[in-house]
Every structure is written in C-alpha cells, then in structure tokens.
Amino acid sequence: MKETGPTAMGRRNMLLGAGALGSGLLLSACTSNSNGEADKANVKAASSTSGSTPGKHVTVGFSAPAADHGWIAAITKNAKAQAGQYTDVSFQAAEGTNDVNAQISAVQTLISKKVDVLVILPFDGKALTSIGAQAMDAGIPVVNLDRVFDNSLAYRTWIGGDNYGMGVNAGQYVVRTLKAKGISKPVIAEIAGIDNLDLTKQRSQGFKDALAKAGFSVSIRQAAQFTADSGQQVMSNVLQARSKLDAVWNHDDDQGIGVEAAIKQAGRSEFFMVGGAGSRHAMQEIKADSGVLKATVVYPSSMSASAITLARLIGQSKGMGDLVEQEVPSSITLFSATVTKDNVDQYLPTSFT
Structure with a gap:
C-alpha cells in the first residue's frame, strides 16, 4: 500500500517528475522484452556527470515493509538494484516487515552498525518517527521514503509520490x-x-x-x-x-x-x-x-532507486547535478504521469509486476 505525507506538505514540496531530477538522479529501466529476458529493476546506470563520479564510500542502510504487494516488492528490488550501480556504495537491507516494533528494531540494528545514511519507507510514518529522529541524533542522515514521518527533524530528505x-x-x-x-x-x-x-x-x-x-x-x-x-x-x-x-x-x-x-x-x-x-x-x-x-x-515505484541515489549524494556531501545548490533538496514530490495507449511504451520500462 502506498502512502505519503499530508497534502499541505505536498504543496510545499519541490514538484519534480522523474525526468527532471537532475543528471545524478535520472531514472530508466530494463524490463522483460519480446525475447523473454528476465525482469530487471528500475535503475539508471551511473553517468559521467560529477555527481556520478566515484567518491567517498557510503554504506546505505535500507528498511521497508514486507513485499506483500506488487508496488512494495518493486520498491525493495529497485533500491537494491540502484545501489548495485555504484562502486562506492554498500547496501545493507533489513528484512521487510509490517510489524512496527520489528521495523523499529531492524532500524536500530542498522544504526548500531553505524551505516552512513539510512533510507526508510516506514510501515507507519507516525510510529516510526522516533527511530528516524534517533538516527538523525546519532549523526546518520535519513532519507524518508514516501510515508512521511510526523516530524521533519526525523529526516534529512523526503522523497515520495503525489x-x-x-x-x-x-x-x-x-x-x-x-x-x-x-x-x-x-x-x-x-x-x-x-x-x-x-x-x-x-x-x-x-x-x-x-x-x-x-x-x-x-x-x-x-x-x-x-x-x-x-x-x-x-x-x-x-x-x-x-x-x-x-x-x-x-x-x-x-x-x-x-x-x-x-x-x-x-x-x-x-x-x-x-x-x-x-x-x-x-x-x-x-x-x-x-x-x-x-x-x-x-505512482512511481522507481522512487526507491532515486532515494538510494539521494542517500549516496548526501553521504558524499554532493548536490544534484542539474541544480545550482550545493546540497540535496529537503523534499521531492514525484509527478503522477497519465499513461495512455499513446505513450504507454515510454512508461512500460518503469512499470512494476
């Protein structure tokens, strides 16, 4: 199930489509083709821009709900695949769970391992706010994915759907x-x-x-x-x-x-x-x-791949390639494009199963 923050937050957010997220955050995908090739996740290989040039090694911790829905399953798959595109990123994923206490415990484990950045899609944003704040207080930036925490002090950056x-x-x-x-x-x-x-x-x-x-x-x-x-x-x-x-x-x-x-x-x-x-x-x-x-x-499941890219940039103190500012924005709202027969071929690669 998908959930994002309050509508008021959405109006304040920086409204960006996947194609406008900057050269360090462009999204594409490979999916099964007419020859029956196995599905691949929605990722974008690192480009030659400064934001994609290998830099400081970053360990990204990841936590999301259990993959009991096609969209959630794609979220986890896309995050892992995107991390694999970078030679300077290690990916540590907690087991997905729909139990709030279990997710809190899993994130606490990632904090104790002293990962550099955390990407968290909380099963319940309100219930997980305290653990996001705990990570931030420990000096670990948090990328809050889609289901928003109650307090902006619990995350460095929010990215999600509209x-x-x-x-x-x-x-x-x-x-x-x-x-x-x-x-x-x-x-x-x-x-x-x-x-x-x-x-x-x-x-x-x-x-x-x-x-x-x-x-x-x-x-x-x-x-x-x-x-x-x-x-x-x-x-x-x-x-x-x-x-x-x-x-x-x-x-x-x-x-x-x-x-x-x-x-x-x-x-x-x-x-x-x-x-x-x-x-x-x-x-x-x-x-x-x-x-x-x-x-x-x-409602782009590719947002988790973008979250990994954002986590890497934050961990390396970099900004987004096509923006003037030196830091990653504090919030990014993805655009909900309308797919019809006229443009379906453009969007099929980023669909989820």
Whole structure:
C-alpha cells in the first residue's frame, strides 16, 4: 500500500517528475522484452556527470515493509538494484516487515552498525518517527521514503509520490474523455483504496476537485482494500447497483485485477476505466486496447532507486547535478504521469509486476 505525507506538505514540496531530477538522479529501466529476458529493476546506470563520479564510500542502510504487494516488492528490488550501480556504495537491507516494533528494531540494528545514511519507507510514518529522529541524533542522515514521518527533524530528505496529484490527473483524463464523447451528465464510479488511510483521502479529494472544475461529480464510490479479491467484490457491487456507467477510476492497479475480473464476469463494456499506480499488467492492458482500461496514473515505484541515489549524494556531501545548490533538496514530490495507449511504451520500462 502506498502512502505519503499530508497534502499541505505536498504543496510545499519541490514538484519534480522523474525526468527532471537532475543528471545524478535520472531514472530508466530494463524490463522483460519480446525475447523473454528476465525482469530487471528500475535503475539508471551511473553517468559521467560529477555527481556520478566515484567518491567517498557510503554504506546505505535500507528498511521497508514486507513485499506483500506488487508496488512494495518493486520498491525493495529497485533500491537494491540502484545501489548495485555504484562502486562506492554498500547496501545493507533489513528484512521487510509490517510489524512496527520489528521495523523499529531492524532500524536500530542498522544504526548500531553505524551505516552512513539510512533510507526508510516506514510501515507507519507516525510510529516510526522516533527511530528516524534517533538516527538523525546519532549523526546518520535519513532519507524518508514516501510515508512521511510526523516530524521533519526525523529526516534529512523526503522523497515520495503525489497522491492528491494522482486524483487530479485521473479526474482530468476522465473529464477530457467524457467531453470528447459529448457526455454532459456522466455516471462516474470511484473504486477507492483503504478509506482510513490519508493517501486514499488525498486521491479521492484530487479526483473530486478535478471533476468539480468541469461541473462533474462522483455518482457512486466504494472503498476496497488494495487487493484483487476486494476489488472484484466491490466492483461487482457497483455494477449491480448501477445499470449504466460512463467512467470508472480505480485507485490501485493490483486491486484493479479484481475490478477487471468483475467487469468481464458481468459482461459490461459501456464505460472506460482509469487505473492507478502503474503496474505492468495495467500498461499491457492499455497497450492491447482490448478492454475498458484506457489509462493509468503512475505512482512511481522507481522512487526507491532515486532515494538510494539521494542517500549516496548526501553521504558524499554532493548536490544534484542539474541544480545550482550545493546540497540535496529537503523534499521531492514525484509527478503522477497519465499513461495512455499513446505513450504507454515510454512508461512500460518503469512499470512494476
């Protein structure tokens, strides 16, 4: 499950797309090709810029939740792969866990090993704030990945996704498509994620605001659990409740596997759907253009690779190659691009399985 900081923080952050993060932080990827090559992580080989020139050796400690979701699994894989691109970086990863106390203990172990920099994606940002502060107090800079700590004193730099922006971009795509179809009074469904999470609230608010600007609104909204099973059940309920839909936004592409299964089972195709997060399955469906899924808004799993690059730069007291400032920024919000059939080939390499 994905979670980032409060919307207010997002508005203050430096809003950057992956392609604008500077020559020391450019992202690309290699994935399976038509010849069946095994998947590789979303990484970028070190370039010849000053920020990528080998320097002081940096040991980066890494902690994230258990890989029980495609996006989280990609986070850990991408971090490890990116560290492997640098000859001056050692990578020490704690075992992933969804137990707050276990993650705190794992990070304490990394602190005791005196790693140079820590990259932490907390299972619960609030609960892990104290351990981030403990690392900072010990002189170990912390790169807080996505789920934000409660106190900015607990981290040196935050990098993560834009949940509100996901909703906005999904809404804007829905509006554009409906207007192109000449539909003035649409029936719009929203299949949200876990409703008590801030990320879900932010995504829904962004979607609502984008629709409202065009005079549209959500007609039916139900929350799932970021799983395929819950997506199938919730979408089945929505389809039974509404005999006609014009558009659907599903917050999460893993959840979307079940949503699509319910749609196929019901034999419905009168509407179009937008996904969320940017899974490979979703992008392949978009490319094939054989079903209702026509777009997805990405929540880049490549952010962990960027976090490793940032940790290295911080550990070496370097700045980002294309920026004038001598230090890494204190916060970076990644852009949620809208992927359609027209640009899917550009984004497939950074999709997650």
